[in-house]
Amino acid sequence: MATQTIGWRWPVVSxxxxxxxxxxxxxxxxxxxxxxxxxxxxTMGPMLAAIYISxxxxxxxxxxxxxxxxxxxxxxxxxxxxxxxxLRTAYYTMLTVPLGIAGSLLMAVLLNQNIRGKAIYRTxxxxxSLTPVVAMGILWSWLLQPEVGLANLLLWSVGxxxxxxxxxxxxxxxxxxxxxxxxxxxxxxxxxxLAGLQGVPQELEEAAELDGAGAWAKFLNVTIPMLTPVILxxxxxxxxxxxxxxxxxxxxxxxxxxxxxxxxxxxxVNQALRYFEMGYAAALAWIFFALVLLFTYLQVRWSARWxxxxxxxxx
Amino acid sequence: MAGELAxxxxxxxxxxxxxxxxxxxxxxxxxxxxxxxxxxxxxAPFFWTISSALKGPWEVIAYPPTLVPKEVRWQxxxxxxxxxxxxxxxxxxxxxxxxxxxxxxxSASVVAYxxxxxxxxxxxxLFLVVLSTMMLPIQVTIIPLFLLxxxxxxxxxxxxxxxxxxxxxxxxxxxxxxxxxxxIPKDLDEAAEIDGCGKLGILWQxxxxxxKPALTTVVIFSFLFNWNEFFQPLFFLNSNDKYTLxxxxxxxxxxxxxxxEPKWHLLMAxxxxxxxxxxxxFFLGQRYFIQGVVMTGLKG
Numbered sequence: 001m002a003t004q005t006i007g008w009r010w011p012v013v014s015x016x017x018x019x020x021x022x023x024x025x026x027x028x029x030x031x032x033x034x035x036x037x038x039x040x041x042x043t044m045g046p047m048l049a050a051i052y053i054s055x056x057x058x059x060x061x062x063x064x065x066x067x068x069x070x071x072x073x074x075x076x077x078x079x080x081x082x083x084x085x086x087l088r089t090a091y092y093t094m095l096t097v098p099l100g101i102a103g104s105l106l107m108a109v110l111l112n113q114n115i116r117g118k119a120i121y122r123t124x125x126x127x128x129s130l131t132p133v134v135a136m137g138i139l140w141s142w143l144l145q146p147e148v149g150l151a152n153l154l155l156w157s158v159g160x161x162x163x164x165x166x167x168x169x170x171x172x173x174x175x176x177x178x179x180x181x182x183x184x185x186x187x188x189x190x191x192x193x194l195a196g197l198q199g200v201p202q203e204l205e206e207a208a209e210l211d212g213a214g215a216w217a218k219f220l221n222v223t224i225p226m227l228t229p230v231i232l233x234x235x236x237x238x239x240x241x242x243x244x245x246x247x248x249x250x251x252x253x254x255x256x257x258x259x260x261x262x263x264x265x266x267x268x269v270n271q272a273l274r275y276f277e278m279g280y281a282a283a284l285a286w287i288f289f290a291l292v293l294l295f296t297y298l299q300v301r302w303s304a305r306w307x308x309x310x311x312x313x314x315x
Numbered sequence: 316m317a318g319e320l321a322x323x324x325x326x327x328x329x330x331x332x333x334x335x336x337x338x339x340x341x342x343x344x345x346x347x348x349x350x351x352x353x354x355x356x357x358x359a360p361f362f363w364t365i366s367s368a369l370k371g372p373w374e375v376i377a378y379p380p381t382l383v384p385k386e387v388r389w390q391x392x393x394x395x396x397x398x399x400x401x402x403x404x405x406x407x408x409x410x411x412x413x414x415x416x417x418x419x420x421x422s423a424s425v426v427a428y429x430x431x432x433x434x435x436x437x438x439x440x441l442f443l444v445v446l447s448t449m450m451l452p453i454q455v456t457i458i459p460l461f462l463l464x465x466x467x468x469x470x471x472x473x474x475x476x477x478x479x480x481x482x483x484x485x486x487x488x489x490x491x492x493x494x495x496x497x498x499i500p501k502d503l504d505e506a507a508e509i510d511g512c513g514k515l516g517i518l519w520q521x522x523x524x525x526x527k528p529a530l531t532t533v534v535i536f537s538f539l540f541n542w543n544e545f546f547q548p549l550f551f552l553n554s555n556d557k558y559t560l561x562x563x564x565x566x567x568x569x570x571x572x573x574x575x576e577p578k579w580h581l582l583m584a585x586x587x588x589x590x591x592x593x594x595x596x597f598f599l600g601q602r603y604f605i606q607g608v609v610m611t612g613l614k615g
Contacts (some may be wrong), residue, residue, distance in 0.1 A: 038482025
């Protein structure tokens, strides 16, 4: 009733002869206008500009010179660091993402048990993920310092001579994986899984128990399928994140030793900030973006086979 | 399988009555053991950081190492402020954080209100664009942004770290606030409208007071993001009196000391200083924090 009177009053009150829906629409555009401006100036515009820059030779000092696809050609065929850095990044991603998701899930399961002091454990698991990445890089390069780092001192105390960790080309990437797991396993991903676990319907678990499922079978056949949407979400974000791995390697190893941790983003940043190859760096950025889009698309396609949405079947 | 069934539903024999509680207790203590060991492992790096931060330059690399400093040196925490421009970097970080947090929260609220409450053609399509920018890594636009800021003279100022946040506040926060605003009953808006309240008035007087939990979440996340941000300052800041803390810390890490004196103790002190505000914030706003994570992660 009340709404009707407003509906009638508006056109009368309005000084401009605008229909209510038009006024409403204008207000809507006004409200989202900050985002539109930001999107055009700081997202869309730069992305389009990047296409042009990526087809130019541009060292900042002299004006950009259009060279067509030469930068892309250079990346794929002439740059000795391009493919290795891509492979290294893929290796890092293939270790970090599955281990991270499995680790967070297991920790969430652990916290979902009936134990006291849950909040304290949760906080302790969570704290590492708050550490600023620069601090994380510095503190781990200290812990893993070959001569006086805590890790090797502990090993030494039980009579083992510890390895060089971050200064060992074969171990550097696994170490970085370990560091990023320390900083992410107990973080928001675990919290999301924990909430997901609490959302698993009790009656499904009970039904499984009646069918004679043990704890493990219940976990595999009830809990995991119910969590698949959350797992997909974390998988997509995880790949996006670890494919862009930069800061931790930049701080802890600076791409070394002997290019062992020279990830794709390190390559890009060095092209831009050290050699001022803006055109080439922009091309690398677009290749990165295309790859990330492709991965996301493939994961979402693939997800139709294993992700279970309980809503779809109409309970 | 069959054996397990007998065990879980075993209320048949005397034997089970003793064995099952005992097993349960074993299982329970195993869980505590695992959780405690894990928590200790996760905390050990922090412990070592703080312990190292309180040692002298030579004790920190002494062999065999001391778990707890023999002589606690609070002086380290003074030294990083006095002998290094940490004070400047901290001020820069605080300026960036305060202005960016205000910008993100205010501007994301306005935009989210538009998406949540006002009908206009193309709303859903535009909102999809907002969501899709969440998947857009900053790395893709960093080069043109760098060139843009260079053109307009923003390089080596704090502006690129602040101003863009005032335009939309980021897809993540728009999404989070829109979800929250939609849970507020629309009758309240309409009642205010009858009272002659404009749309901004409704947002400010009706929606904002009811959205304190969501807004707190945005403030916390925004602070964390801006405090920890490393990638953009690395591109946009050049001279070391413009650095924010993460960049300053990195500079400090790579800068050689006089006479090669070890500086691990100072690095650890500095790392502690940069981490403490974040941890404090987490403890103060833990509830909002967890709610925010869950909200964006499950409904996303």
